[in-house]
Amino acid sequence: MGKIRKRFEDQVIAVANAIANFPKDRNLLVASHIDADGITSAGIISTVLSDLHVPFHLTFFKQILTGDVKSVVSKGYDSVLLMDFGTSHIEFLDRIAEEGLEVYIIDHHQPTLEYEPGRLLILNPYFHGLDGSREISTSGLAYLIAKKMGGYEHLLPIAIAGAIGDRQHEGGFHGLNRKLLKYAVDSGLVRVINEVNLFGGPKHPLLFALERTVDPYIPGITSDQSACFEFLTNIGIEPMKQGAWVTLRDLDEQKKRILVSELVKRIASESGKASAAKKLIGEIYYWNFEDDSSPIKDLRDFSTILNACGRMGYGGFGVALCMGYRGWYLAQALKVYQEYRQNISSAIKNILSNFKERVYVHNGLAFISGEDIIQDTMIGTITSILLGLKEFEQVEIAIGFSKVNDNYLKVSGRAKANTGLNLGKVMSEISVNLEGEGGGHRLAAGCTIPVKYKDKFIKELSARLSP
Template sequence: MGPVPDLDDAATACAQRLCRADRVLLASHIDADGLTSAAVASLALERAGIPFEVVFKKQLDETEIASIAAREYDTVLFTDFGSGQLDVISEHERAGDFEPVIADHHQPAVDGQSPSASGTESRAAETEFHLNPLLVGLDGASELSGAGASYVLARALAEVGETAPPDGNRDLAGLAVVGAVGDMQAVDGELVGANTGIVEEGVAAGVLEEGTDLTLYGKQTRPLPKLLEYATEVPIPGISNDEAGAIRFLESLGLDLKRSGEWRTWADLTDDERQTVASALVQRAVERGVPADDIQTLIGTTYTLTEEPTGTELRDASEFSTLLNATARYERADVGLAVCRGDREAALDRAQTLLSNHRRNLSEGLTLIQERGVTHEDNVQWFDAGSAIRETIVGIVAGMALGTAGVDADKPILAFASKDDDETKVSSRGTGPLVGRGLDLSAVMREAARSVGGDGGGHDIAAGATVPAGKEQAFVDAADEIVADQLGNKS
């Protein structure tokens, strides 16, 4: 039995099909979840003795699927996408171009228009080898990521393949957790649902540690003052966005927080020192009137990759996922894949350089939004970055902006960025409470985009689309109406 029993049958069928292939073209998405999906799947194929080639795509549309078909592979494994494009993929399958195997967690496509768009019945497009949590009633947005689906497939490959990899590929669980964390699947800071089975296998395999710790980003690599200064998830007056204030706070604790004149990182501290800093940080938040619910999120569940060196981005699942985002989103998916597959020399050095550039671009993008502001409709808010923010990171910037000054956390945000002269990329981000009220950005992106001649999809809390240039306002109008309907805001 695999880590997600409900998916055992689908995983076994997919694994058996892959084992019958002479060679496999592995196609995957370019975000952290897509990279870890490709890494898990490629390592599993390699261990099973199945020849393969990896290609990455920013998006999977008709043109890209046609380019995959032109590669003349009889078997194509899609990871972290494919379900949402199954209608198009199925056409190629029926034409005999290739046989697809899909390990994904996105909403499956339907034949024809969606019910909410046309008011007519639709049926899900079908293929024989399709591994997706949504098909067995599991939430693909919070319970299993693309990397998780690839891990379930990898575990099945270990069972049906000609070779038996050590520990049944359980050592790949750490990468699957990085993918889930990078795909924002942590609910209140903790992985839930089917993801917990993967965490348990990773812990048992000795590659993962689940613990309780400070939840601030950068515990492995940031000097302590920067860790607190940049901790804007829970703004603490006098510390967050205040370098001098963060230093004064740390110096007031009477601890040895420097080594050879340099600030230590959180990872350098002893357990007692961490307890002292964390307790003082919570006390300061209470004194400065930070809401109790926000204070509670300062401490939460953390996921550590135990075989990676302390003090590196690779040891913390959140930092690892950010490192990966900094590779493929800048056209270097090969670098991220190499890091995931174990390259700790040239690829890691290159990834760290890309990460520095990525952080600078995110900071500049957030500053741009704060300077320009966003446009508020009745039910959504949006901004058009044009070519000022890369279309591969505009969604990340939008998510960072939610809840900042002038950006309403009670409305989903839409972010436009120029893709080329003919097309515009749209990214959307919501919040857990909005999803709880009925928001489904996957449907919003798909239906609004199709209404203007584009297409889209994704998850309920985060989704994307591509629309013709010049149709941005029409897209906003359509999205605003769909969100109003979902949230019951229609007058």
């Protein structure tokens, strides 16, 4: 083990020890991000804390701005544990820690400054030479901490679902993620197969699988059952045979090929076909201990459902699923997921049918005005989906706008692979100059800016990206 890896390991142990020995008379606030990575991280840590009989409160944040961090530290708790955020507020948190608040951070976002571990106890792979955007997510870090305490191997599939939520599986898992997946497979927790990537897996009725697939988003199919019926019939696949729903497993290879190629046509133009096909066929990660008929058997579906719960304001259902609850909680989560699909589908339809008014494309850069029609918690997802559609074939980077309130805009940026640009860094720099703030990863980032600076933001970003 290299020196760097050793330091990373030591830090995992340090955080694990701190949690294991957390004094029960101190009150603790756990604050996490509302996406799938944040919810799975919260689920893993909540399981551990419950087992330790440590009382704590759990809360979720959607944007994680300085204001949010300030509100976390001002609530009067003795200790706070920030998950999937906090790295970009180290300086501020360090000052607060000096005043007596105990601060723990488990995060994988890029730091904006080098930090010498001092008063904060922080676990971030970037401080140890590891690439937090590809090699491990917060849920993976939470798992490593749990594992150090012993007996938490069964939580590994949950950690993998978190990494999937942050799209770290795309192009295959790397680094620590790869190791975690290998361990999950070797120990029989997860099974990996190559299959058509539709909701519910190979045994799910094809009609509903199509309707429920959000990732990839299939224009005219996602969330429209009668269109799915028509689509299948038109390409010669009967949705029902002898009174039983037809599933992926019932199709022969030729029918499967037709299905995929017709779906690819729906999603992408000629040039985008290869990447759309890649999204449609790929590794599926099965949670072995989940029932075959369970809607969260496929860890990508689990991740999508958790993300939907968070975005729609029901992160708690997601945490319950991570802690092993099913029944009513799962039924509620599925209801939320249905509403989420409908929201996405109507937002996409709205943008595409008002393309001229809503989208401004220039030099491979698209600006999408989603104010008044897209919630600030959904704009990132919608921007990602739009960037993959054929209408955005010429676009390398898409920037979506939505309203936080009357004074502020949420801006979400998504880049196609290999633009060579660090979107998180660029968005952080531009927003800071415009009385805003933000950051994120290389290919996915976000920021908040005052409404009055929208045009300036567009101008500055365009200038930064022009050759």
